[in-house]
Amino acid sequence: MCGIAGLIHRGSSADIGSQMTSMLQALKHRGPDSTGFALYGQEPTKDYVMRFKVAEQEDLATGFDIHDEIKARMTTVDERLKELGVTIKNTEQVTEYALRYTFSHEGDLKRVIDFVEDIEGVEILSIGHALELIKDMGDATVVSEQYKLGGFNGTHAIGHTRMATESDVDIRSAHPYWAYPFNDVSVVHNGQLTNYWSNRRDLERRGHRFMSDCDSELIAVYIAHRIDEGDDLHTAMSRSVDMLDGVFTYLVATADSLGMAKDVMAAKPMVLYESDELIALASEEVAIRSIFPHEIDTFDPYEGEVRVWQS
Amino acid sequence: MAELNSDHESHKLGMHTEQLAGRTQQVFFSPSAEENFTYPDGINVDFAKETEFDAGSMEIRDVNRKLRELMKEGYGTITIRNPGAKHSLGVGILNRLNLNFDGSLGYFGCGLCDGPNIRISGRVGWSCAENMMAGTIVVEKNAGSTFGAAIRGGDLVCMGDVGSRTGIDQKGGTIIVGGRSGAFSGFMMQRGRMIILGDAGKNLGDSMYDGTIFVGGKIEDLGVDAIEGEITDTEVKWLEAKLGLYGLEAPNGVKNLTKIVAGKQLWNYDNLEPSEKKLVL
16 A cells, blocks of 8 residues: 655745654554665765665574675775775764765765665665655654664655555555665655556666666656756656556655656545645645644645646 | 325426336335334434434544434434534435534435534535435535445535545435536436536546436536436426525526537346346346
8 A cells, every 4th residue: 555745835834844743653554564765865965975775674684694794795885985086074873883974075976876785785765965765664653763764954855655556565665765876865656557667667778777676666767867958856756657558546756856757647645734834735634734733734736637736 | 105106296397207117116205104114213303303413532433322312312403513524414314304414424424314404614525425315415525435435315515625436326315416526426226316606527427327407517528328408498497496495596597508428329228137037038
């Protein structure tokens, strides 16, 4: 089933970490397998923020050697970054397998990404000046506490609670997806795509990479592909509604915007609250209510609809 | 159940011109027929006995349980404050009751009801009033998709806009939408009437067997086997009366509503269940 949520503050910022945690916790019944956040900081930094993992949570149960392997992978990441001239400013080990780095780099970022992800077990979850992508097993409260997301100040966010239907229960298949290799672009999706494999093959032939077997990743890669071809976000999303087959509602966030698209059957839910100060969207109104103590007017976007808002 | 006869009020209005025989015949609700209120769980209430409670911090099951307890105590007019868009509130009420929700409901609100008059001051999520048999439900703001799925009777009214697949599989009763209704409204409709005062999304009335849809705004396009019909004088009378009950008006008068009915090219709606048909054929 899955639950998705998004919010964007217009011209201001707030504790989006706590707000998104509340919204996703209210959607827990739609998917208990994993929870993910894509949070966009208040002031984009000149440095890059990289969130990555060096193992899956389930790998920790595979034996004693994994702990040494994780340390070895982290060392290799540092060595490869230095080899490519990356200046590491700060490192933070959030869990045994999840890390947050800030760094500066003047060279080819895609080369850095590919070189790091070439290390076995290493996956970059996001790179950007504003985006921080966090996803792990458990409900929103568990993941939020684990990664200390309460108090994260920013302008906008999207999030996802997953009920696995198309692929494994692991971090790799959890949402949001980062639209590799584009800074600050992330996607969450509710639904099933029936032309996933044919489009995946097409995009792989064009040089794009897929990290999972989850159909939702196709949307992130397709949006990245269209932006690379020169589309703006709204145009890329409008094309996706025609290209994607199946049932879907998805959200895309960039450094300064939030977008929403629904399939032509409007088969998957989305409730929208819109005011001058804030846009909030979710699979169920109960999620929006979790951040509003007062009565509000909401509505369902219609079939085939694409909307984009700026922060 | 009330017996069907040609003297029934709706027949006087000429609303049923394709009466079927046998198993699929429509049996009309009659307020004078006491047997409509003899469900084992039906409760006799006193409309003059009023109460209210706050659902803000209550679980869904507890809200519905509290509602049932109050009805058993004879309360016939109940207001529930702060429903908070919770799912499945006010379901399975099988007796007369004046029920007010001061706020919004989530999914499956007021489903499986037979008799209550319900007013919701906010919005409702997907599948409001699913399988309603009788009574009235009025939503003062917007509604989500599959509004009034498979209803068999009663009046279901949304003053605002409604999502897609409104009245999917509708088998009777009346659905009124004050604003726009999304794609596939009236999909596989079998009986009853739907009035959309605003625009209708694409594939309106797709694969409808029977029933009538009236639209006040633009129709994006018609679904398979849905065709335009000619509005009759009796329908004009009925529409004026029905909309008047809820303080609504057609944007350009009821005479200018567009009437959509089944073309019946796909019509395969006879008296026999498939298993029986095998025996006969």
